Amino acid sequence: MLHIVACIKQVPDTKIIKMNPKTNTMDRASAPAILNPYDAHAVEEAVRLKKRYGGTVSVLTMGPPPAVKAIKKCIEIGADEGYMISDRAFAGADTLATSYALTKAIEKISQIQPVDLIICGKMTIDGDTGQVGPGIARRLDMPPLTSVNKVKEINIEEGYAVVHRKLEDGYEVIQSTMPCLMSVEKEINDVPYSSMTNMLKAARYQPVIWAVADLEDVERTQLGLKGSPTIVSKVWAPTKPSGGEMLEGDAVQQTEKLLNLLLEKKELFAVKGGSGVEL
Amino acid sequence: MSFEDYSGIWVFIEVKDGEIVPVSLELLGAGKELADKRGTELAGVLIGENVTHLADTLYEYGADTVYVYDDTIFKNYRTESYMKALLECCQKHKPEVILYGATSTGKDLASAVATDLPTGLTADSTILDIEKDTGLLLASRPAFGGNIMATILCKKYRPQMATVRPKVMKALTPEPGRRGQLIEETASIKEEDIRTKVLEIVQFTTQKVRIDEADIVVAGGKGLGSEKGFQVVHDLAETLGAAVGASRDVVEAGWVEHHHQVGQTGLTVTPKIYFAIGISGAIQHIVGMQNSGLIIAINNDPEAPIFQSSHYGIVGDAFEIVPLLIQQFKQVFNGEVVDHV
Numbered sequence: 001m002l003h004i005v006a007c008i009k010q011v012p013d014t015k016i017i018k019m020n021p022k023t024n025t026m027d028r029a030s031a032p033a034i035l036n037p038y039d040a041h042a043v044e045e046a047v048r049l050k051k052r053y054g055g056t057v058s059v060l061t062m063g064p065p066p067a068v069k070a071i072k073k074c075i076e077i078g079a080d081e082g083y084m085i086s087d088r089a090f091a092g093a094d095t096l097a098t099s100y101a102l103t104k105a106i107e108k109i110s111q112i113q114p115v116d117l118i119i120c121g122k123m124t125i126d127g128d129t130g131q132v133g134p135g136i137a138r139r140l141d142m143p144p145l146t147s148v149n150k151v152k153e154i155n156i157e158e159g160y161a162v163v164h165r166k167l168e169d170g171y172e173v174i175q176s177t178m179p180c181l182m183s184v185e186k187e188i189n190d191v192p193y194s195s196m197t198n199m200l201k202a203a204r205y206q207p208v209i210w211a212v213a214d215l216e217d218v219e220r221t222q223l224g225l226k227g228s229p230t231i232v233s234k235v236w237a238p239t240k241p242s243g244g245e246m247l248e249g250d251a252v253q254q255t256e257k258l259l260n261l262l263l264e265k266k267e268l269f270a271v272k273g274g275s276g277v278e279l
Numbered sequence: 280m281s282f283e284d285y286s287g288i289w290v291f292i293e294v295k296d297g298e299i300v301p302v303s304l305e306l307l308g309a310g311k312e313l314a315d316k317r318g319t320e321l322a323g324v325l326i327g328e329n330v331t332h333l334a335d336t337l338y339e340y341g342a343d344t345v346y347v348y349d350d351t352i353f354k355n356y357r358t359e360s361y362m363k364a365l366l367e368c369c370q371k372h373k374p375e376v377i378l379y380g381a382t383s384t385g386k387d388l389a390s391a392v393a394t395d396l397p398t399g400l401t402a403d404s405t406i407l408d409i410e411k412d413t414g415l416l417l418a419s420r421p422a423f424g425g426n427i428m429a430t431i432l433c434k435k436y437r438p439q440m441a442t443v444r445p446k447v448m449k450a451l452t453p454e455p456g457r458r459g460q461l462i463e464e465t466a467s468i469k470e471e472d473i474r475t476k477v478l479e480i481v482q483f484t485t486q487k488v489r490i491d492e493a494d495i496v497v498a499g500g501k502g503l504g505s506e507k508g509f510q511v512v513h514d515l516a517e518t519l520g521a522a523v524g525a526s527r528d529v530v531e532a533g534w535v536e537h538h539h540q541v542g543q544t545g546l547t548v549t550p551k552i553y554f555a556i557g558i559s560g561a562i563q564h565i566v567g568m569q570n571s572g573l574i575i576a577i578n579n580d581p582e583a584p585i586f587q588s589s590h591y592g593i594v595g596d597a598f599e600i601v602p603l604l605i606q607q608f609k610q611v612f613n614g615e616v617v618d619h620v
């Protein structure tokens with residue numbers, strides 16, 4: 001029986017986010033908190049693997065108390081158990097400190113039930129580094145499998161997994177020993193609407209919540225801001241380009257103007273088999 | 280940790296199908312500026328099978344030194360083998376900065392190396408600078424889906440590491456015959472220690488023109504209404520010998536495949552001409568195409584933000600404008616208006 005841990009994060013919805021133009025900071029209140037979209041796919045994949053091979057799906061998050069909502073969302077998707085680590089000491093963590101804290105929590109979860117597979121999202125939509133997954137894998141000495149867009153096979157008896165790993169212009173098929181960690185692309189699956197049963201279960205569900213003191217062998221200096229080698233020193237809004245020339249007239253006049261401008265600037269193209277534009 | 284022991288700017292050189300991946304050459308260009316500012320040397324770390332000869336190209340693009348790990352064990356990229364080589368190289372020669380392309384390989388490798396060293400890693404940087412006296416790397420990057428830019432520092436650890444987006448840095452003009460120093464290394468790694476195997480590599484062949492290499496990109500957005508409507512984009516692209524680009528909403532709607540997506544979570548493109556047709560101009564799209572030579576926007580909404588980021592704007596219905604453009608371009612190419620050229 002597989003025990004899969006999916007790591008998930010609650011993030012501000014960056015589609016709706018507003019920036020304060022005066023302070024160049026993010027108006028967090030303007031953005032609703034959501035389950036990181038990539039993590040929904042991670043949980044969905046874990047649930048699908050559970051259906052295929054049997055087992056348990058646990059989700060894990062590090063975050064402030066309201067992040068319980070993100071765990072409940074995962075229960076709706078079909079996860080069995082939820083764990084949250086929440087403590088002031090975790091605040092300000094960069095990816096190195098985040099992967100350290102999550103690793104300590106996964107070690108504790110493995111004492112409850114040994115972990116065969118960890119699934120992360122490809123990245124978050126706020127920090128969007130994609131570095132946390134591989135960080136956890138290294139700390140637990142598991143092979144990291146990033147950019148996974150298909151889990152082809154899991155062989156529990158022989159202890160290996162075969163996955164497709166997305167590349168810029170194709171994919172590679174990789175076989176890895178288990179336990180391992182995968183971070184998954186969105187295209188790996190579609191997350192369907194939640195079933196009524198799962199929604200009811202989620203509404204009642206209370207995750208296990210641990211503070212730093214509940215974890216074992218933690219070096220406090222490796223947590224939070226203290227344990228983070230990177231710091232964000234300056235934040236600014238990207239400069240908005242000022243805009244160029246609007247071409248006036250009706251459709252024919254506009255397109256003719258454009259054509260003439262391109263011709264004047266010698267921005268015309270060697271079309272068939274040509275080497276491109278001269279500027 | 281004594282910072283004085285660490286010197287030199289390194290670039291991880293990614294090799295694919297026996298060739299250097301373009302972003303690695305771009306990073307040598309960026310790395311050269313940092314190295315000059317610091318008065319230190321620029322090195323490439325080249326890992327692979329039958330790759331040693333590529334060092335000559337790296338010197339021409341600015342590398343003073345090339346550390347090479349050339350062994351069958353490195354035939355395919357695997358995190359564990361490449362990481363081991365790079366870690367050993369790092370411990371032996373102590374660079375102050377290592378740059379990686381923010382490709383699937385570069386990001387994977389950098390994250391693993393950073394954890395093991397350990398050190399800080401800035402993701403997806405688009406601007407790099409270095410403090411001349413302290414050697415502090417100032418790596419800036421978009422975050423929160425491109426809504427903000429942040430400068431990230433790593434003050435207490437060395438080396439400082441960053442992954443850098445392809446296409447935002449510029450490679451130097453190669454200097455033919457420029458030479459450097461080759462340092463051949465061997466890593467203490469055995470096949471049985473590596474827990475992954477690459478069983479197969481599948482390359483997409485459907486991609487006609489790669490959008491990140493094309494001189495002209497014709498990109499379409501959700502405004503074209505349907506996969507059928509999107510056909511005008513294919514038509515104009517074909518007329519111009521251009522590559523087809525798309526916004527994320529188009530990809531999510533399934534009108535074209537993901538490798539056409541331009542933007543934050545797609546590809547960064549820098550063609551000489553970029554057409555944005557029926558694309559609203561969301562920041563996540565803009566960050567992927569803003570460095571194009573000439574940006575032309577066609578949109579029926581005069582208030583569309585895309586016009587802020589374009590050189591020429593046409594307000595109008597794409598289904599009227601684009602066929603006209605195709606017709607006029609065809610006339611030009613058939614030699615009917617050659618006078619202008």
Ligand SMILES: Cc1cc2nc3c(=O)[nH]c(=O)nc-3n(C[C@H](O)[C@H](O)[C@H](O)COP(=O)(O)OP(=O)(O)OC[C@H]3O[C@@H](n4cnc5c(N)ncnc54)[C@H](O)[C@@H]3O)c2cc1C
Pocket residue numbers: 006007008009036038039042060061062063093094095096098102119120121122123124126127128129130131132133230232399400401402420422423429431
């Ligand atoms: C503006 C800004 C820029 C930043 N830039 C950097 C940087 O360049 N380098 C750096 O090291 N840090 C950076 N950080 C810090 C970074 O965002 C945090 O460390 C964050 O906690 C984890 O990184 P991420 O959100 O990028 O996760 P990613 O690595 O993108 O997330 C990948 C996956 O890891 C899992 N995961 C991530 N966080 C959690 C969590 N809290 N709980 C459970 N699972 C999780 C999820 O499965 C997720 O899909 C930055 C922060 C800000 C605000």
Ligand SMILES: Cc1cc2nc3c(=O)[nH]c(=O)nc-3n(C[C@H](O)[C@H](O)[C@H](O)COP(=O)(O)OP(=O)(O)OC[C@H]3O[C@@H](n4cnc5c(N)ncnc54)[C@H](O)[C@@H]3O)c2cc1C
Pocket residue numbers: 014015125423424499500501502503525526527528529540541542543544545546556557558559560561562563564567577578579580583595596597598
């Ligand atoms: C974390 C994150 C990452 C993202 N990454 C990307 C990314 O990589 N790339 C990307 O593109 N987006 C990305 N997005 C999505 C982005 O925010 C926008 O939702 C998306 O770019 C909008 O696509 P669009 O312009 O095609 O569609 P819309 O915003 O729907 O715009 C359609 C436009 O077409 C115009 N139009 C309508 N009819 C016509 C007509 N007949 N003729 C001419 N014009 C017409 C409309 O006026 C409108 O301006 C990301 C979002 C997030 C949150």
